Amino acid sequence: MKIAVLNGSPKDKELSISIKYIEFLQKKLPNYQYFILPISTDINKIESNDSYFQSILKTIEDSDVVVWAYPVYFFMIPSQLKKFVELIFKKNKQNVFTGKYSTTITTSSMIFDYHAHNYIHSISEDLGMHYINGISFESIKYIDLLNKEYQMSFINFFVDFIQKAENKQSIPKKYFPISNQINKIDLDIKIENINRNTNKNIVILTDNLENSNIEKMVNIFSSFIKYKIDIVNVNTINIKKECSGCLYCQEKSVCCIQDDVREIFEKKLPNADAIIFAFSIEYRHLTARWKALIDRSTFNAQLPLLKRKICGWLVSGNLRYHKDLSEFIEIFSGAHFLNCVGIVSDEYDNTEKIVELIQNLANDVEKNIENQPIKPFSSYAQTYHLLVREQIASLGAAKYALYKHFRKHKLLKFPYSRPLREIIFFNIIFNLPFIKMIARKKLLNFLIKPYLKLLK
Numbered sequence: 472m473k474i475a476v477l478n479g480s481p482k483d484k485e486l487s488i489s490i491k492y493i494e495f496l497q498k499k500l501p502n503y504q505y506f507i508l509p510i511s512t513d514i515n516k517i518e519s520n521d522s523y524f525q526s527i528l529k530t531i532e533d534s535d536v537v538v539w540a541y542p543v544y545f546f547m548i549p550s551q552l553k554k555f556v557e558l559i560f561k562k563n564k565q566n567v568f569t570g571k572y573s574t575t576i577t578t579s580s581m582i583f584d585y586h587a588h589n590y591i592h593s594i595s596e597d598l599g600m601h602y603i604n605g606i607s608f609e610s611i612k613y614i615d616l617l618n619k620e621y622q623m624s625f626i627n628f629f630v631d632f633i634q635k636a637e638n639k640q641s642i643p644k645k646y647f648p649i650s651n652q653i654n655k656i657d658l659d660i661k662i663e664n665i666n667r668n669t670n671k672n673i674v675i676l677t678d679n680l681e682n683s684n685i686e687k688m689v690n691i692f693s694s695f696i697k698y699k700i701d702i703v704n705v706n707t708i709n710i711k712k713e714c715s716g717c718l719y720c721q722e723k724s725v726c727c728i729q730d731d732v733r734e735i736f737e738k739k740l741p742n743a744d745a746i747i748f749a750f751s752i753e754y755r756h757l758t759a760r761w762k763a764l765i766d767r768s769t770f771n772a773q774l775p776l777l778k779r780k781i782c783g784w785l786v787s788g789n790l791r792y793h794k795d796l797s798e799f800i801e802i803f804s805g806a807h808f809l810n811c812v813g814i815v816s817d818e819y820d821n822t823e824k825i826v827e828l829i830q831n832l833a834n835d836v837e838k839n840i841e842n843q844p845i846k847p848f849s850s851y852a853q854t855y856h857l858l859v860r861e862q863i864a865s866l867g868a869a870k871y872a873l874y875k876h877f878r879k880h881k882l883l884k885f886p887y888s889r890p891l892r893e894i895i896f897f898n899i900i901f902n903l904p905f906i907k908m909i910a911r912k913k914l915l916n917f918l919i920k921p922y923l924k925l926l927k
């Protein structure tokens with residue numbers, strides 16, 4: 472049995488917790504052949520070097536089953552893996568996957584991890600694969616792999632998956648096939664210039680392509696807004712690198728990569744009165760480019776710098792067919808503590824209706840900016856931050872910067888306080904520059920250590 476493992480972790484293989492789970496299988500079930508393909512670390516090479524891409528596809532083609540193994544990044548697959556999905560479809564390579572059995576193994580803090588599983592489930596079906604529900608492990612706090620019962624159920628899960636593939640068992644489908652084509656509606660309406668009031672400022676983050684529907688939706692929206700509009704094109708900003716999971720942000724509360732992403736999340740968005748996210752659906756979700764921006768915003772969601780800001784969404788594509796994506800929008804808004812006033816898509820069969828909906832959204836955004844209503848946070852916001860808070864409280868040492876920030880700004884109530892002497896101890900220790908530097912370097916090694924011990 473040949474198993475192609477699509478390694479979606481952007482970390483070096485040695486430091487990836489997800490790959491430790493695969494190494495565990497290699498150890499316990501040595502009769503199978505495992506081909507671990509470095510999808511996320513090598514994504515730029517896969518994209519730019521066609522013969523390398525072909526060699527990856529050949530390994531998949533020669534394998535009997537496909538296992539997606541990856542960390543959950545912002546409730547989804549990491550941007551690098553999303554780019555790989557896009558490449559498969561854009562280069563028409565679906566046939567490499569068709570007819571194979573596939574499943575998912577994730578590691579994460581189990582914060583909305585099911586969303587990533589659902590995404591891979593739907594994409595696997597789009598690729599014509601027989602998808603068997605995956606398995607999800609908590610990797611940092613509880614370290615599931617150290618638990619003997621979980622070890623057994625992991626082995627059982629995997630053997631069962633292989634048996635189903637060998638027996639060519641019939642598997643029910645979960646998703647309707649989706650075409651990425653939307654009905655093209657003529658949104659070419661005449662837009663008049665208006666004098667803008669500059670005392671308020673709305674930032675529109677968008678993946679505008681010239682003459683695309685989303686560009687037209689953005690223009691229509693802008694024409695109904697009396698305030699200053701600042702359009703930021705996600706496709707043209709400078710993103711030097713995607714998130715590589717280095718965890719620098721856990722200590723410093725900023726991303727270590729200096730580029731436009733930091734400028735956007737640290738200055739542009741916090742200074743805006745409202746934020747509009749405008750995007751086209753590509754292969755059931757936001758594009759990999761968007762996902763790169765979102766992954767890099769993780770530190771920002773944990774420090775909710777956008778708290779209570781007004782936001783709205785413009786979407787080009789059949790959003791009603793993508794319930795998971797609609798939910799992602801809600802979770803994303805919730806994680807950033809944004810106050811979402813509406814979502815409008817272009818999936819209607821007449822222009823007037825779409826324009827009217829966009830106008831209503833614009834009115835609601837203006838009304839909310841002017842009145843600054845204090846709305847209770849959504850259950851997504853509460854759930855996300857309770858889970859993050861749990862992590863901070865239990866991983867005080869590793870997440871000390873976040874812990875301090877949450878307490879200082881009274882962002883969340885802690886039902887219990889860490890013992891005073893522990894706080895004083897970490898405060899002194901973690902403020903020594905030398906310790907800070909070592910702590911960051913050691914964090915990844917510290918997280919992987921229990922797994923290395925187990926696999927020895």
Ligand SMILES: Cc1cc2nc3c(=O)[nH]c(=O)nc-3n(C[C@H](O)[C@H](O)[C@H](O)COP(=O)(O)O)c2cc1C
Nearest residue numbers: 487488489542543544545546578579580581582610
């Ligand atoms: C940028 C980033 C975003 C993350 N987002 C989530 C998340 O949304 N939900 C979750 O449960 N864990 C999240 N995590 C935690 C990782 O999924 C977890 O640490 C994983 O085990 C790392 O696996 P790896 O070492 O194989 O890369 C995130 C980690 C990073 C670095």
